[in-house]
Amino acid sequence: MEQIIEFKCQKCGKCCRKTLQTIKLPNGKIITTGPQIQLTEVPLFEVQALAPQLAGGKKRRILTYQIATDGCPHLKGNDCSIYEKRPLVCRAYPVQDCLVPDARCTFVESHALFVGNDRFTFTSPIDFKGCMDAHRDIYGVYRSLKWFKPPFWIFDLKTKTWHYLSISDMEKVVEMNT
Numbered sequence: 001m002e003q004i005i006e007f008k009c010q011k012c013g014k015c016c017r018k019t020l021q022t023i024k025l026p027n028g029k030i031i032t033t034g035p036q037i038q039l040t041e042v043p044l045f046e047v048q049a050l051a052p053q054l055a056g057g058k059k060r061r062i063l064t065y066q067i068a069t070d071g072c073p074h075l076k077g078n079d080c081s082i083y084e085k086r087p088l089v090c091r092a093y094p095v096q097d098c099l100v101p102d103a104r105c106t107f108v109e110s111h112a113l114f115v116g117n118d119r120f121t122f123t124s125p126i127d128f129k130g131c132m133d134a135h136r137d138i139y140g141v142y143r144s145l146k147w148f149k150p151p152f153w154i155f156d157l158k159t160k161t162w163h164y165l166s167i168s169d170m171e172k173v174v175e176m177n178t
């Protein structure tokens with residue numbers, strides 16, 4: 001029987017040092033985003049470190065924020081200075097959208113057999129349990145938002161503009177992650 005390896009953070013700080021990434025929207029546009037910060041987590045950051053990320057409704061009510069700087073202000077050396085209080089997105093890392101671990105994580109890199117640019121399998125099955133639990137909590141927060149109503153918008157950090165997301169795009173994102 002194959003041995004299951006437990007995810008063990010190598011404490012290299014890489015994921016906190018390079019936090020911005022580009023994503024492709026369903027309409028083909030490429031935007032730049034940072035780690036998602038829930039409304040309850042906003043007080044953990046200085047105002048200037050954050051930007052809005054997702055918004056809902058005609059008045060664009062903000063649903064989530066994001067770390068706007070490339071590199072988290074809470075990283076000191078290779079350590080998180082707010083580790084015990086760190087946001088859900090950090091607890092879930094390297095598990096990301098679609099439950100696919102981020103290939104940029106040092107642990108993932110060292111246990112993955114790469115098939116293409118971003119497609120890979122693991123050398124042994126990996127147990128990401130703690131990260132999966134945090135990831136599920138993120139989407140629990142989504143579902144509990146009473147104002148989670150269309151239309152939806154996502155904010156591009158590079159151009160500082162909002163991009164429209166259709167209802168099906170948004171539902172797809174939520175369904176794929178729960």
Ligand code: SF4
Nearest residue numbers: 016072074075080090
């Ligand atoms: S809050 Fe801590 S764990 Fe999260 S990105 Fe910042 S330094 Fe890293």
Ligand code: SF4
Nearest residue numbers: 009010012013015105
């Ligand atoms: S990149 Fe991976 S191994 Fe390195 S600190 Fe982040 S989660 Fe841990």
